[in-house]
Amino acid sequence: MDGKVTHLTKKGLQDLQERLEYLKGVKTQEIIKRIEVARGFGDLSENSEYDEAKREQQENEAEKFKIEQILKNYVLIDSDNLTTDVVRLGQCVVLYDYDFDEEIEYYLVGSSEANPLEGKISNESPVGAAILGKKKGEDVVVESPGGSFKYNIRDISIPQ
Numbered sequence: 001m002d003g004k005v006t007h008l009t010k011k012g013l014q015d016l017q018e019r020l021e022y023l024k025g026v027k028t029q030e031i032i033k034r035i036e037v038a039r040g041f042g043d044l045s046e047n048s049e050y051d052e053a054k055r056e057q058q059e060n061e062a063e064k065f066k067i068e069q070i071l072k073n074y075v076l077i078d079s080d081n082l083t084t085d086v087v088r089l090g091q092c093v094v095l096y097d098y099d100f101d102e103e104i105e106y107y108l109v110g111s112s113e114a115n116p117l118e119g120k121i122s123n124e125s126p127v128g129a130a131i132l133g134k135k136k137g138e139d140v141v142v143e144s145p146g147g148s149f150k151y152n153i154r155d156i157s158i159p160q
Helices: 010-039 048-072 126-131
Strands: 006-008 074-076 092-097 102-109 120-122 139-144 147-157
Touching: 006 010, 010 048, 010 074, 048 074, 092 126, 102 126, 120 126, 126 139, 126 147
Parallel strands: 006 074, 102 120
Antiparallel strands: 092 102, 092 147, 139 147
């Protein structure tokens, strides 16, 4: 990878470490067994089970490599030292969306933990980048591929 620093919460770090352990142990053993069984079917040139198991092995190796690279170069978001004076990584932020007249809550995390469906947005996303360093009560305009959106920062909190 490019040596990019990844910001991780304690939970995100734990999840990645557990995922890597699973991929190296259980998942690798499952794939090895599938390859052995598929080899028993004979001619490998037309053996779809073997081809599928080898493809899965490649995907597993790629995911392991990606996680290992993240774990080599990360910064832990220490929620113990966070304050709520300005928006920072590891905080929950309530935004008022002027266009939809509603409040939205986001948890600001590093890019490897982002999951918009769970309300986790990355500091690299348009909204995340726009609100970083801003204070409660400030308006922000977010420029995104879908246009510009105006929000007001209603609250900044530290998740428990």
